[in-house]
Amino acid sequence: MSYAPHPQQQVIYQQVVRPPSNGMAVTALILGLVAIVTGVWSPIPFVGLVAAFFAFVPALLAVIFGIVGLRKANAVGVGRGNSVAGIVTGALTLGIIGLTTVAWIVAAAASSASYSGA
Numbered sequence: 001m002s003y004a005p006h007p008q009q010q011v012i013y014q015q016v017v018r019p020p021s022n023g024m025a026v027t028a029l030i031l032g033l034v035a036i037v038t039g040v041w042s043p044i045p046f047v048g049l050v051a052a053f054f055a056f057v058p059a060l061l062a063v064i065f066g067i068v069g070l071r072k073a074n075a076v077g078v079g080r081g082n083s084v085a086g087i088v089t090g091a092l093t094l095g096i097i098g099l100t101t102v103a104w105i106v107a108a109a110a111s112s113a114s115y116s117g118a
Contacts, residue, residue, distance in 0.1 A: 022079025025069030028062050028086025032093070035059035039093035042100045052097045059097070062090030
């Protein structure tokens with residue numbers, strides 16, 4: 001009985017190609033969510049001062065990273081939705097903080113004006 005030799009098996013190594021990613025867009029989304037969750041507390045007296053203080057930086061960074069991520073999304077093709085969500089939530093938080101600050105300044109000015117005439 002003769003056995004035929006087994007043919008050599010050829011091993012093929014295939015390199016795994018990762019899909020493109022957009023870390024700036026994901027960062028913008030996360031910072032925007034942190035900012036909006038923290039910034040929504042800013043209209044509340046006393047607690048809002050601390051909330052506005054801690055929400056301002058993530059909101060500003062969310063807008064900046066969102067713009068950079070949006071530019072990268074146009075080149076790479078991934079992350080446009082995350083970038084837009086980061087920009088929107090960051091800008092919304094900055095708007096809430098800004099309007100709250102203006103309202104407190106107006107309220108303080110009206111309060112001091114009513115007491116100075118008394």
